[in-house]
Amino acid sequence: MYRFRKGRIVEATAIGVILLILAVYFGKDIAHSPLAPYFTIQKTKITIFILVYGFIASILPVWLLLCPRDYLSSFMKIGTIVFLAIGIIIVNPELKMPAFTGFIHGGGPIIPGALFPFTFITIACGAISGFHALVASGTSPKMVSKESDIKTIGFVAMLIEGFIAILALIAATALFPADYFAINVPGPIFETLGLNTVNLDHLSAQVGETLNGRTGGAVSLAVGMAQIFTALPGMGHLMDYWYHFAIMFEALFILTTIDTGTRVARFMIQEFGGRFYKPFERVDNLPSAVISSALISCGWGYFVLTGSISTIWPMFGTANQLLAGIALCVGTTFIIKLGRARYMWVTLVPMAFVMATTLTAAWLNIKNNYLPLTQKDGFAVQGYVNIIFTAVMMACAVIIIADSIRVWMKTLPAERKERT
Structure with a gap:
């Protein structure tokens, strides 16, 4: 539609x-057809395919893949949300x-x-979200027709997004x-919690998969959504279909x-590289785009392939919210x-709240979670990596705030003079 x-x-x-719609409707039939082996792929190969996809998609023009894919998937996303509501x-x-x-005072099995x-x-x-702030400045402007639409x-x-959060919370807590x-x-x-499952074995039999220990949140949300859908009239026998549909629904967000x-x-690496070689920062420079995208893709691909992404995952919340505070x-x-x-x-008040909350969380993570981790056999490296990177992020955030305050104090008096 663009070209x-x-x-x-x-x-x-x-x-x-x-x-x-046809793909969703006939997807279950494909899983039970002679074509199934061609779509049954091991974790390593799936990871490599996703790595290659991320590399190619980050280089292609926005109009060629990202925009049309997100446009069509939005019908699926919004339709599912409305149906769930x-x-x-x-x-x-x-x-x-x-x-x-x-667990409100701490010590929870998921978030301690x-x-x-x-x-x-x-x-x-x-x-x-700090990630949303990056996207809003990096890719969203390329898909807006005019500034007044923003x-x-x-x-x-x-x-x-707030509506989705409420629906997801209801589905999970059901x-x-x-x-x-x-x-x-x-x-x-x-096993240390002293709890006995109530309906989990029945749910596992209905969806055709073992649900125990499927950490991360995606599976519990999919089960909660499927449980609601199958409670609707005439859908009681479709638990496995709705469960896998919900997993696919979540995968749309992951691919995005x-x-x-x-x-x-890639943009950030190119901008940083441009300080040493000016042409490298141009987003339309294909060699620099390929090099920077390859570095990023291989970086996150390595963590997924080796299973060590858990090393840095606990820092995600801290990094994301410090980035949000910096954006504000x-x-x-x-x-x-x-x-x-x-x-x-308008931006100063939420910035103060986000920074205070996140810096507090980062310090408590270091004190209560990462330091004890360094004393456990096999987890010392993970603990020290988390401590070092969290401390560096905290220091960078404090430096940016301090320097911004310096700029504010220098600019505000000049503005007052102009008014008078």
């Missing part, structure tokens, strides 16, 4: 949506997870920290607590994250530099 058959949006949408209204599932558990600050970090990863797009996207923990906690740790994240990281800090500086300091509180 070929320009303006034929309705035509392309109709074809794309029809093919998407309708299902929740009709089924009215009982929330079996108590409002408060014994206390309710504050770690619950706030978890929520903020979606509400005020406010509407951003506001509606925020509402939809599971029995023991079943939820059995899915999200490794077996040896679950992979190629968008790789692309944004830059936004505050931009507002002040524009001569509109009276509006600086």
